[in-house]
Amino acid sequence: MKFTSLGFLAFLGFNWLVLISPAIAQITEKEELVGEFSVVVEDIRVEGLQRIEPGTVFSLIDIELEEIVDRKKVSEAIKVLFNTGFFEDVKVFLEGSTLIVELKERPSIGSIDISGSKEFKEEALLEALKKIGLFESEIFNRNLLEKAEQALKNQYLSRGKYNVKIESTISPLLRNRVAVGIVIEEGDDARIEEIKIYGANEFKEKDLLNLFSQKTKNWLSWYTKSNQYSREKLDGDLETLRSFYLDRGYLKFEIISKQVSLSPDRTKVFISILVNEGKVFKVGKVNIIGDLLGQSDYINENLSLKTGDIFSNINLQKSLLVIQDRLGDFGYAFARAFPVTRFKDESQTVDFEINVNSGNRVYVRRINISGNAKTRDEVIRREIRQLESAWYDAEAIRLSRSRIDRLGYFQSVEVKTLPINQAQDQVDIGIEVEERPLGSISAGLGFSSSENIVLTAGISQGNFLGTGTNVSFQVNTSDISQTYAFSYTNPYWTDDGVSRTFDIYTRKFDANQISSLGDYKIDSKGLGLRFGIPFTEFDKIFFGTKYEATDINLGLSPPRRFEIYCIPYLPDCSTNSLVLSLGWIRDTRDNGLAPNTGTLQRANFDYATPLGEVEYARLTYEIQWFRPVSKDITYATNLETGYGFPLGGTEFPIFKNFYAGGIGSLRGFANRSIGEKDEVDGSSLGGTKKVVIKNELLVPLPGNTGDRTIRIFGYFDAGSIWGESQELSFEEVRATVGIGLSWFSPVGPIKLSFGKPVKKREGDEVQTVQFQLGTSF
Numbered sequence: 001m002k003f004t005s006l007g008f009l010a011f012l013g014f015n016w017l018v019l020i021s022p023a024i025a026q027i028t029e030k031e032e033l034v035g036e037f038s039v040v041v042e043d044i045r046v047e048g049l050q051r052i053e054p055g056t057v058f059s060l061i062d063i064e065l066e067e068i069v070d071r072k073k074v075s076e077a078i079k080v081l082f083n084t085g086f087f088e089d090v091k092v093f094l095e096g097s098t099l100i101v102e103l104k105e106r107p108s109i110g111s112i113d114i115s116g117s118k119e120f121k122e123e124a125l126l127e128a129l130k131k132i133g134l135f136e137s138e139i140f141n142r143n144l145l146e147k148a149e150q151a152l153k154n155q156y157l158s159r160g161k162y163n164v165k166i167e168s169t170i171s172p173l174l175r176n177r178v179a180v181g182i183v184i185e186e187g188d189d190a191r192i193e194e195i196k197i198y199g200a201n202e203f204k205e206k207d208l209l210n211l212f213s214q215k216t217k218n219w220l221s222w223y224t225k226s227n228q229y230s231r232e233k234l235d236g237d238l239e240t241l242r243s244f245y246l247d248r249g250y251l252k253f254e255i256i257s258k259q260v261s262l263s264p265d266r267t268k269v270f271i272s273i274l275v276n277e278g279k280v281f282k283v284g285k286v287n288i289i290g291d292l293l294g295q296s297d298y299i300n301e302n303l304s305l306k307t308g309d310i311f312s313n314i315n316l317q318k319s320l321l322v323i324q325d326r327l328g329d330f331g332y333a334f335a336r337a338f339p340v341t342r343f344k345d346e347s348q349t350v351d352f353e354i355n356v357n358s359g360n361r362v363y364v365r366r367i368n369i370s371g372n373a374k375t376r377d378e379v380i381r382r383e384i385r386q387l388e389s390a391w392y393d394a395e396a397i398r399l400s401r402s403r404i405d406r407l408g409y410f411q412s413v414e415v416k417t418l419p420i421n422q423a424q425d426q427v428d429i430g431i432e433v434e435e436r437p438l439g440s441i442s443a444g445l446g447f448s449s450s451e452n453i454v455l456t457a458g459i460s461q462g463n464f465l466g467t468g469t470n471v472s473f474q475v476n477t478s479d480i481s482q483t484y485a486f487s488y489t490n491p492y493w494t495d496d497g498v499s500r501t502f503d504i505y506t507r508k509f510d511a512n513q514i515s516s517l518g519d520y521k522i523d524s525k526g527l528g529l530r531f532g533i534p535f536t537e538f539d540k541i542f543f544g545t546k547y548e549a550t551d552i553n554l555g556l557s558p559p560r561r562f563e564i565y566c567i568p569y570l571p572d573c574s575t576n577s578l579v580l581s582l583g584w585i586r587d588t589r590d591n592g593l594a595p596n597t598g599t600l601q602r603a604n605f606d607y608a609t610p611l612g613e614v615e616y617a618r619l620t621y622e623i624q625w626f627r628p629v630s631k632d633i634t635y636a637t638n639l640e641t642g643y644g645f646p647l648g649g650t651e652f653p654i655f656k657n658f659y660a661g662g663i664g665s666l667r668g669f670a671n672r673s674i675g676e677k678d679e680v681d682g683s684s685l686g687g688t689k690k691v692v693i694k695n696e697l698l699v700p701l702p703g704n705t706g707d708r709t710i711r712i713f714g715y716f717d718a719g720s721i722w723g724e725s726q727e728l729s730f731e732e733v734r735a736t737v738g739i740g741l742s743w744f745s746p747v748g749p750i751k752l753s754f755g756k757p758v759k760k761r762e763g764d765e766v767q768t769v770q771f772q773l774g775t776s777f
Contacts, residue, residue: 038070042097050105050176052086057101060084069099077101086139106139110177116184119159125152140170140178149182156186160229162266163187192216192227193268199256199275211244212237220702229269234260238273245277246313251343251350252278281311284342284349288323290356295326302326311350320354327358328394333417333427334359363391365426371433372466379468380404380431382492385537392417392427399537404433408592409463411436436593468492474505482508491532499532503546509655512555519555520562522655524548530581542583542604549576550655561685565654569613575653577612581605589626593744594709596634600624608647615648618656634698640665640719642690652724657686660721660734663770666692667717668736668755670765676723677763689728692719698742709744715753735759 042065046054061077063069074092081090081103089104112129114122129135132151133144149166156164165185170178192214197205209215214233215226238255245253256274263270286305288296302322304315320337327335335358342351367388369380383403385396401415411434418428464471474485485505493500504527512519528546535541552566552573566573582605589598606618620642627635646652662671675686698713718735722728738755751772757764 036071037094038068039094040097041065041067041069041099044099044101046101046103048103048105051108052105057081057103061101063099085141105176106141107172107176107178109134109136109138109140110173110179111136112180112182114182114184116186118186119156119161128152128155134180140180142170145170145180152182152184156184158231160190160269161186162190162262188265188267190229190262190267190269192229193263193270195271195273197273197275200277202250202277208241208244211240213240224702226702229260229271231260234258234271241273241275243313246311249280249282249310249312250278251281251311251341252276254278279345279348281343281348281350283307283309283311284344284347284351286352286354288337288354288356290337290354291358292323292356293327293330293332293358295330299323299326305352316352323354323356325394327356328392331361331363331391331393332358333362333392333394334419360424361391362425362427364388365420365423365428367429367431369431369433372435374435374466375409375433375463376466376468379407379409379463379466380433382468382495382497383407384431386429397429401431402590403537404431406587406589406592407463407468409436409468410434411593493531497534499530499540501528501530501532501544503528503530520558521553521555523551523553524655525550528579538588539584539586542581542585544581546579546581547576548579550574550653552655559685562654565651568650575613577608577614577653579612580607580609589624594711595624595626595636596628597626599626608653610648614650614653616644616646616650616652616656618642618644629697632700636696636698638694640690640692640694644688645724652688654685657688658690658721659684659686660690660692660719661765662767663751663753663772666719666734666736667694667715667753667770668738668757668767669734669760670767673765674719674734675721676726685723687721687723687726689722689726690719691728692717701741711742712739713742714739715755717755718759732761733759734761734764 041063044058044061044063044065046057049057060080062080063073063077078090078092081087081101086106087103088106091102093100093102112126112134114125117125126135128151129148132148133141134148145168149168153164153166156166163185164187167183169181169183171181173179193216195209195212195214195216197208200208213226214229214237215221217227221227238258242253242255254276256276258274259272261270261272262268283305284307286303286307288299292299299322304312304318304322306315309315316339320339323337324335335356338355338357340353340355342353344350364386365388367381367384367386369377372380384400385403386393386400397415397417401413404410405413414432416430416432418430420426420428461472462470468491470487470489470491472485472487472489474483474487483505485503485507487501487503489499489501491497491499506525507523509522511521526546526548528544530542530544532540532542552562552569554562554566554573569575584601584603586599586601589595589600600623602620602622604620608614608616620640622638622640624636624638629635642658644652644656644658657675659672660666660674661669666674672686673684675684677684695716696713697715698711701710701712714737716735716737718733720732720734722732726732734757736755736757738753740751740753743750749772753770755768755770757766760766
């Protein structure tokens with residue numbers, strides 16, 4: 001066969017195409033990139049995305065079309081995509097000139113379920129996981145889950161749960177989601193079996209261990225959990241121990257070591273503490289250097305740190321605070337005092353050089369108030385004595401905080417001085433309050449041998465609509481008395497703080513319900529108007545008038561004294577009176593809810609004028625005095641006195657007599673049972689003279705140290721009521737002792753007391769258990 005030149009060339013071309021066709025086919029298929037390469041990318045395709053937008057990937061890989069791409073460029077893109085944490089796998093392929101990015105997204109968290117937790121609330125644990133990065137809709141990361149497991153375990157270990165086991169499970173859900181399950185087995189608590197302090201020679205180990213919040217098992221451990229080991233609490237107890245020694249002059253006291261060991265079953269903890277007490281040091285020379293703004297005499301006079309005294313760290317801190325507060329009174333908000341100590345071991349004294357840096361004088365730019373969701377800003381601002389755009393005044397700020405606290409509207413009041421970075425001579429004052437419930441329903445319950453159960457109730461609304469006005473509608477529907485009283489008080493009727501109060505009331509009293517009082521009923525109706533004028537930051541005077549009409553309904557066997565009193569007013573024994581009143585109140589308490597220091601004094605004088613059918617005068621005086629015995633213990637005393645006498649030739653109204661007895665008066669005795677007795681039936685008539693003094697020692701409930709909302713107290717009450725013809729005498733005085741519980745609970749204030757008379761008279765009615773409740777709404 002003959003071939004032409006053209007045919008031969010065609011034959012060679014066909015065979016060459018056959019030979020290279022696999023190679024051509026190969027580069028048009030998706031090829032994973034290996035080794036070194038360089039290619040011009042004409043297109044980029046992203047595969048495998050479900051939730052993430054392709055645009056997000058394009059912005060991350062930083063590869064443009066028509067750009068030459070090599071291995072280094074692709075490796076950087078893969079690294080960037082992995083670092084986002086969005087992807088479980090990243091692969092890059094080349095299909096011709098098209099760059100293909102194949103991704104496998106990490107699943108998102110569809111749900112998180114925690115079971116088995118008793119020590120912590122599930123909401124608190126979920127919040128902790130959220131801070132780590134584990135929460136619903138977030139991309140699931142197994143490393144974070146392992147981190148979360150360890151963090152949760154550490155929390156349980158810090159609570160003494162050494163047998164805790166935490167296991168997590170991952171269950172797939174639809175749409176590339178997973179359900180995370182965390183199962184917690186808390187195990188038995190590690191309880192403190194023994195605490196030993198070695199090296200303590202000057203103090204008994206028992207006394208030192210009483211300082212600790214963590215203790216070995218006692219009869220209250222089931223409630224306080226004080227024998228449950230906690231690493232953080234142990235560190236706090238060691239600081240308390242250190243402070244105890246420093247406050248007694250042991251300046252070189254040191255804790256050499258602490259050892260915590262577990263029993264084999266990890267349920268018992270043994271704690272050993274080794275200390276070196278050192279020697280007692282006295283205060284040597286005290287030298288204050290720096291700019292004292294001419295206040296050196298005041299500062300030296302008020303320093304608690306005195307030469308020759310045994311050193312006390314408390315006195316040192318008080319002295320530093322005196323310096324800082326005094327300079328703060330002149331606008332130096334950030335004045336600081338730094339002590340430098342020089343020990344003299346041979347004389348066991350320590351000299352102090354206190355360096356004072358007054359800093360810049362500043363003025364207040366703004367006063368910001370927060371936390372008052374219901375109370376209006378103006379109600380708080382009108383109590384503030386620090387002015388905006390005025391020099392900073394620490395004393396005015398302290399007074400402002402005290403006045404806001406005494407309103408009684410807030411659980412807590414915090415004042416902070418906030419520096420302004422852009423201006424060294426300006427500060428902002430932040431006042432943060434936590435509001436109390438604004439209304440209350442009150443109830444009282446008592447038990448006695450004569451009355452069995454006595455129940456009273458009432459309703460009132462304070463800080464009405466957050467305006468600072470007090471609107472009260474008191475309703476008392478007990479068997480003994482019925483009271484319907486409406487009162488409206490605007491404490492800032494004028495901008496200067498003059499208050500105005502309207503009162504209207506009707507009261508009925510059925511003495512027949514109390515066996516010791518006799519058979520009679522009193523029905524009183526009245527209305528009044530009062531004004532209050534402040535004349536210092538702590539004092540206010542009151543004046544006003546009221547009209548009152550009173551009917552006495554005598555039963556079949558009323559007290560003889562009532563029969564005699566009613567003779568001039570027969571046949572219906574009704575009287576009316578127009579009363580002028582003058583009063584004074586001084587309040588220096590640090591807190592209107594649970595005072596720890598300060599006094600509250602009230603004095604009042606009522607004069608029933610000749611314009612009415614009875615003319616008399618009635619004086620009352622009360623003082624409440626609070627003093628801290630220690631950081632957590634408060635002593636309180638309350639003196640109540642009263643005196644009434646007739647004028648204009650009339651008798652003193654018997655329904656205005658003073659009474660004593662009951663939880664609000666002389667505890668341990670029945671309500672209104674103390675007073676002059678009727679000569680015929682022995683019923684209580686009250687009296688025209690009253691002296692009652694109540695003493696309480698309030699201590700925190702074990703396990704709630706520092707919480708002043710719930711405290712137990714021991715009390716001693718003494719006093720009596722004397723009639724018009726009786727002289728004040730010790731013979732008439734009654735006295736009781738007892739214990740009780742005071743609690744500002746979530747449902748309102750609760751008071752429970754158990755009392756026993758230590759001095760009583762024949763015929764007195766004893767009320768051993770007394771209970772009072774106030775429910776908030």
